[in-house]
Amino acid sequence: MSEWCQNPKCPEKKNQNQIRGSKGAKYYQSNKANRYGNGNFCTLGCQTEWNNEYMDRAIDALGVRIHNAVKINLEDAWYVEYSSSWRNQSNEDEYYLRNKLKGVRQLITKQQAQTPEQQAEEYNSWQHINNTQAKELAIQLGLASWHINQFNIYYRYYWHLVSSIFNP
Numbered sequence: 001m002s003e004w005c006q007n008p009k010c011p012e013k014k015n016q017n018q019i020r021g022s023k024g025a026k027y028y029q030s031n032k033a034n035r036y037g038n039g040n041f042c043t044l045g046c047q048t049e050w051n052n053e054y055m056d057r058a059i060d061a062l063g064v065r066i067h068n069a070v071k072i073n074l075e076d077a078w079y080v081e082y083s084s085s086w087r088n089q090s091n092e093d094e095y096y097l098r099n100k101l102k103g104v105r106q107l108i109t110k111q112q113a114q115t116p117e118q119q120a121e122e123y124n125s126w127q128h129i130n131n132t133q134a135k136e137l138a139i140q141l142g143l144a145s146w147h148i149n150q151f152n153i154y155y156r157y158y159w160h161l162v163s164s165i166f167n168p
């Protein structure tokens with residue numbers, strides 16, 4: 001967030017509302033920043049102009065350029081889908097545990113869909129657990145493929161055996 005529009009060419013718009021100063025000493029000045037670009041620009045136009053000039057350099061300067069497509073695999077593609085009462089046929093808020101890549105759309109309860117904190121907030125029924133928590137729920141409900149978990153279970157069992165031998 002910034003106080004002033006971050007596009008250095010902002011005053012070049014020469015809008016009426018950018019005029020300041022008294023007669024004989026008038027000038028144009030930048031606008032205050034608005035909601036655009038995370039609160040750094042006055043308009044979408046200024047944001048675009050800044051992007052064209054600086055975005056590539058910003059990405060490279062931060063060292064965050066992505067060179068390969070980012071992937072979310074089958075086992076991590078879980079999320080909660082909210083269906084509000086006024087949009088569905090049951091006339092009740094509904095929550096689904098979703099994984100389109102696996103073709104799963106499982107109706108879950110509000111208690112499963114929300115954290116205790118979210119449940120306490122009466123008027124925020126659209127809120128729900130994040131994608132990591134959705135995956136955990138899928139595992140709990142036995143909907144997630146258990147290959148990865150199976151390894152974990154074996155591993156825990158193995159350690160249980162090893163500890164019981166050495167700590168009888």
Ligand SMILES: [Zn+2]
Nearest residue numbers: 005010042046
């Ligand atoms: Zn601007």
